[in-house]
Amino acid sequence: MYGGSVATPFGRRAMTLGMLANQVMAREIENGKTVDKWKLYRALCEARPLIGVTDRSLAVMSALLSFYPKDELSEVNGLVVFPSNAQLSLRSHGMTEQTIRRHLAVLVDAGLIVRKDSPNGKRYVRRNRAGAIDDAYGFSLAPLLARADEIERLAAQVTAERLHLLRLRERLTLCRRDVAKLLETAVEEGATGDWEVVGLHFRALVTALPRTPAPDVLMTALEEMEMLREAITNRLEMHIDSRKLSGNPFQNERHIQNSHTDSTSESEPACKTTRGTQSELHPPAILAPNEPESADHGKHGVKNARPVGEALRRRPSTAIKAFPLALVLQTCPQIADYGAGGTISTWRDLMAAAVVVRSMLGVSPDAYQQACAILGPENAATVIACILERAEHINSPGAYLRDLTRRAERCEFAIGPMLMSLARANGNSVRMAG
CATH class of the missing domain: 1.10.10.10 (Winged helix-like DNA-binding domain superfamily/Winged helix DNA-binding domain)
Known part of the structure; x- marks a missing residue:
């Protein structure tokens, strides 16, 4: 040269x-x-x-x-x-x-x-x-x-990354639209479920996205949004099946396998059917408490059982008692910063804040859903608030929550001592409700 x-x-x-x-x-x-x-x-x-x-x-x-x-x-x-x-x-x-x-x-x-x-x-x-x-x-x-070959290779890499990001955005936009419309349909059709909590979960996922998210952030949000869409879809499918069974008396007669006119619930354990049905829902709060039984729901639950459903089938017969909200907020004051407007006044606000904190702490959606299935949504949110208070002392919040869930499943864990320990650590004087 x-x-x-x-x-x-x-x-x-x-x-x-x-x-x-x-x-x-x-x-x-x-x-x-x-x-x-x-x-x-x-x-x-x-x-x-x-x-x-x-x-x-x-x-x-x-x-x-x-x-x-x-x-x-x-x-x-x-x-x-x-x-x-x-x-x-x-x-x-x-x-x-x-x-x-x-x-x-x-x-x-x-x-x-x-x-x-x-x-x-x-x-x-x-x-x-x-x-x-x-x-x-x-x-x-x-x-x-x-450097012509190197420049063309770098250009192809940038183009591939841009297309990947564009496809993730498209998929997330479509999934977000599906969840919003399916949630609206569920409310209008009167399907059974705590749709207000689901709506709060949905809004928390949307508001947690930054203005210019990275591909890994988009992928995580897309996975959680797809799980939520699948949960609502399964709930609506079961609602359709229940309407088919109850809407046509002649069709109902053909479904009856026993010639007796008595209910078949006396010969089949209803608790197994209900818990099998609950395994289809993400998050578990979609199910309303004391939901009515359906034989068709039981079949659907057994066919599409998931790890959360396994946890529900092994759930202790005596539910863990939820402590007063005021006591939880007094013992775990940091959770209030993640509520809407920086305040928490109801259990619904606490559960919505727990979803945000769960994502911040790196707890997987599956671990939190399993905790909701075993402990109940209120108690799972309380445990997340307690973990937030001691986050600097916990190496892996997700693994810690899974361990507490397994112990609660064996009736070896209670929330009361955890709250009392936090109260003593924070220098608060509180009385545990009996």
């Missing part, structure tokens, strides 16, 4: 190892290698975030490429362009000379061009008697040609 010599910058500009490395790389261009300059420029624009240049710097690069006489970059045609700053200003939309100098330095530091300064620092060309170029002083595009 330079006849085997190294080109040092003119004037007070110092020579750096980066400049030397760029010149060495520019000498390693494959023989006969050619690249379409505008196709390479478009790839450079795509790869801009990974290369570390600004859009203004790319405007200067476009102006430099416009002074190259051929469409194909090649060593055969020479790779040095020598426009003046005034000419560059005209082709870079009137950019000032000071700005042009700054962005030329950015392009040199990024390893896209190399300076080939003349003895007096001017940019010009020497021609022979036949008019051919003997030597030229200005900016060499050799590094751009040498």
Whole structure:
């Protein structure tokens, strides 16, 4: 490129190892290698975030490429362009000379061009008697040609990441729309379930998203939203099945396998059917307490049983008693900061705040749903509030919650001692309700 010599910058500009490395790389261009300059420029624009240049710097690069006489970059045609700053200003939309100098330095530091300064620092060309170029002083595009393959690879990577992010956004938008409309349908049709709590959970998932979320944040939100959509869909399907069974008396008679007119619930354990049905719901708060039995629901639950359903079938017969809300808030004051408006006045507010804190602590939706199934939604929210108070002392809140859930399933865990321990640690004097 330079006849085997190294080109040092003119004037007070110092020579750096980066400049030397760029010149060495520019000498390693494959023989006969050619690249379409505008196709390479478009790839450079795509790869801009990974290369570390600004859009203004790319405007200067476009102006430099416009002074190259051929469409194909090649060593055969020479790779040095020598426009003046005034000419560059005209082709870079009137950019000032000071700005042009700054962005030329950015392009040199990024390893896209190399300076080939003349003895007096001017940019010009020497021609022979036949008019051919003997030597030229200005900016060499050799590094751009040498890095053509790398730039195209980086451009493909940026394009793939952008498309992946776009698809995640599309899927999340569609899922969010589905949940909103299915939730509205469930309320209008009168399907059984605590839909206000589900709505609070849905709004908490939406408001927790940042303005410009990263792909991993979008993926986590999408998984939780899809679980919520599946839960509501399953609940509506069971509501449709129950209407089919109760809406046609002749169809009902064909479903009766026993000739006796007495209810079949006397010969089949109803608790198993109900718990099998509850296994379909995410979050568990969708089910209203003391929900009526349905034989068809039982079949549906057994067919699509999930880990939360297994926990429900093993749930102790005596539910863990929920403590007064005022006592929980007095013992765990930090949870109030995550309520709507920074306050918590009802159990519903506490459960909505617990969903936000659960995500903040890194507790998986499955672990929290299982806790709701075993402890009940109110007690699960209380445990999350207690974990928040001692978060700096707990290495893995998710594993800790799963351990408490397993102990509660074996009737080896009670919330009262946990609240009392926190009260003593905080210096509060509280009386546990019996």
